[in-house]
Amino acid sequence: MIAGMWVRSTLAYRASFVMTTFGNFAATFFDFVAIMLMFTRVHALGGYSLPQVAFLYGLSAASFGLADLAIGSMDRLGRRVRDGTLDTLLVRPVPVLAQVAADRFALRRLGRVLQGSLVLGWALTRVEIDWTPLKLLLMPVTVASGCAIFCAVFVAGAAFQFVAQDASEVQNAFTYGGTTLLQYPPTVFAKELVRGVTFLLPLAFVNWLPAAYVLGRPYPLDLPGWVAFTPPLVAAGCCALAGLAWRAGLRSYRSTGS
């Protein structure tokens, strides 16, 4: 309902809505333009061709876009903690998490989802895959799990803001930084970095591992084949941990009262 209210409020200024949605679309599209520019000079990056990189890009951008659409407003929490307006949310009979997520719900973020889906669609027409029913089934599961993993990162970042009130940029490093990282093949990055985003912050499960299976490429870090099917489990685990962090953060909240 809160989200619906914000949607109506943004639709009140239609021209502005169209412009900002286009802006969001274009802003994310530039990431991909950079990749295309790179491929005007080379044929492969980290051993991946342009359609294969586009496949990684599309999966990451679509998952991240959906998570951003759902709860991307989380980075406003720091400001609410700082100026004390979080109190208003605490006294309402609705879970605080739902309210913070719906706070300034921005439909214009559809631009990002749209752009990711378009790149993914283009990649699917170009990339060579021996499709099996299992691979087909894995696709929607991957996007849904990836979205859940990014949501968990958003929530954990918000929980962190209870402690570090004006450090919302740290969250950007993991959210926007995470999706940028996943848009490139794992072969590009140093082993330690890949290990970090596999075992510590399990971003690799958003697209690298399932994509390695679908594309029939070697797995990063020589992981066993079945890990391509674990994203739903990893996503569930991440969400549970993020939920715990959120509750701990909320309990530690002390109003600034001004």
Add this chain to the structure above:
Amino acid sequence: MGTGRLYVAVATGGFRRYATYRAATAAGVFTNTVFGLILVYTYRALWDAKPHLGGYDQAQAVTYVWLGQAFLSTLAIGGGGVEEELMDRIRTGDVAIDLYRPADLQLWWLAADLGRAFFQLLGRGVVPFVFGALCFPAYLPTDAGTWLAFLVTVLLAMVVSFGLRYLVALCAFWLLDGTGVGQMMWLAGYFCSGMLLPLNVFPGALGEVVRALPWSSLLQAPADVLLGHADPWRTYLFQGAWAVALLGLGRMMQSAATRRVVVQGG
């Protein structure tokens, strides 16, 4: 109080103001470092596949990445300088107070923005750059002359950057809400300054066009001087010409705007 000293005071104020937000600065340093890391690996893969792309070797490409991260907030390439506050003041009508001051509107905001830029350079720029230079084989010139020439280009880049953003802010006199223009500026800044990819890697005519635009003064020009790829004097001329043109245009827009100013609110 001499006018020169007045503007120095405004600039110092701008510097101090941004210096207050320590946690935000630390968070910014962290984010710039993370993004720099991701970019460094992708650039290294690119230069592995094609050595000497755009005339840079791999170490030079690494230096370029960390310069970009150092300049992102210093030159407010994606926006986020004083223009946002000025836009707000125009929208709410507070700008009328600024117009009463015995100081020039444009120079006042230029001084405030330079103060901000110097703080961001020291507070947010130096740490990611040093981190990058220590952790990856980077190209660093050894003679002081090159560094000095580079610092001059950085100063000129600050003025060009302000010139661009001042124009965006003045649009608020006509549009009231400058969000759309700001966003377009953000896109142009990212794409045309070389934040996405060095401009000398852009193919063919596209590369020539983006190198002639004012945004190339922001990252590409200082980087090329530091990397020994451009003659400093020609770079100064290029940046200086754009600075004069943009500030002049800003002055014209400013006088057109103040002649028809209608104060909001009351």
